Amino acid sequence: MSGDDLSESLEGIYHIQGRDFVDAGIVSSEVKKSLQGKGIPESIIRRIAVITFEAEINIISYAQQGTIQLFIEPDAVIIEANDMGPGIADIDLALQEGYSTADDSIRELGFGAGMGLCNIRKFSDIFELTSEVGQGTHLKSIVKLNG
Amino acid sequence: MNLETLVEALGLKCKCCWEKLKNTQVRGGYAGDLLSDVMANSSAGDIWVTRQVHQNIVAVASLKDLAGIVVVQGASPDKDTLERAGKEGIPILVTDMAKFEVVGRIYRLLSEG
Numbered sequence A: 001m002s003g004d005d006l007s008e009s010l011e012g013i014y015h016i017q018g019r020d021f022v023d024a025g026i027v028s029s030e031v032k033k034s035l036q037g038k039g040i041p042e043s044i045i046r047r048i049a050v051i052t053f054e055a056e057i058n059i060i061s062y063a064q065q066g067t068i069q070l071f072i073e074p075d076a077v078i079i080e081a082n083d084m085g086p087g088i089a090d091i092d093l094a095l096q097e098g099y100s101t102a103d104d105s106i107r108e109l110g111f112g113a114g115m116g117l118c119n120i121r122k123f124s125d126i127f128e129l130t131s132e133v134g135q136g137t138h139l140k141s142i143v144k145l146n147g
Numbered sequence B: 001m002n003l004e005t006l007v008e009a010l011g012l013k014c015k016c017c018w019e020k021l022k023n024t025q026v027r028g029g030y031a032g033d034l035l036s037d038v039m040a041n042s043s044a045g046d047i048w049v050t051r052q053v054h055q056n057i058v059a060v061a062s063l064k065d066l067a068g069i070v071v072v073q074g075a076s077p078d079k080d081t082l083e084r085a086g087k088e089g090i091p092i093l094v095t096d097m098a099k100f101e102v103v104g105r106i107y108r109l110l111s112e113g
């Protein structure tokens, strides 16, 4: 399913600029549109929309810039989010529901509840998060298409 | 119930996409101001009741296929919010009522059928 060479199933690469809350959600909308009309159930598309949105918001909130890549395989959809940013020192802590380092400007917009990574994990079938402090963060989420 | 019936019953003001009200079905509702909460826990066809006015609410509603957004307590949606709602076809309704009252009324309306 998710062999190492994904290049053939790459559907799109989307660039995200840090701190650009005005355009927040645009990449997720693009991803959603790319998934429509391909026979993928709407409920699965909505799960992927949640994953992409939270990944997009995290790049905007915490990193300088990043990308989201969408892969569509015959039996799975894969979302990869890579950013250049501060990284995450303690991944277990970041994954705790309610833990957030978001500042007030982020919270005023309704973000920063500390639920983003939890939700990504909850809506993924396979979830990987790795990070290097001072370098950036890499997130991979796989959603299976058949059960 | 269609969104037009709900809007009329509660006396909501429509700020965007009135042409969609008649053909939009409301299947349930969700209330909240934390976008991650609404992303994770709302269902398609829900009417969403919130105090948020920033344009990110349109992205959330559109990604989750929500029926529309009710902005409460007399808050006015940003100009950008209405523009984006127009583009994405997300109805934006406003009211002076507080969230508690709006949610209670919608809940009763939906359970009566």
Ligand SMILES: Nc1ncnc2c1ncn2[C@@H]1O[C@H](COP(=O)(O)OP(=O)(O)O)[C@@H](O)[C@H]1O
Pocket: A054, A058, A059, A061, A062, A063, A083, A085, A086, A087, A088, A094, A095, A099, A100, A101, A102, A111, A112, A113, A114, A115, A116, A117, A118, A137
């Ligand atoms: N891409 C990222 N780069 C750096 N830190 C991150 C990134 N994503 C998440 N974090 C850290 O993990 C915490 C929890 O993230 P999340 O669960 O999405 O909640 P929230 O964004 O609401 O704080 C964030 O507050 C932040 O400290």
Ligand SMILES: [Mg+2]
Pocket: A054, A057, A058, A112, A115, A116, A117
């Ligand atoms: Mg987050």
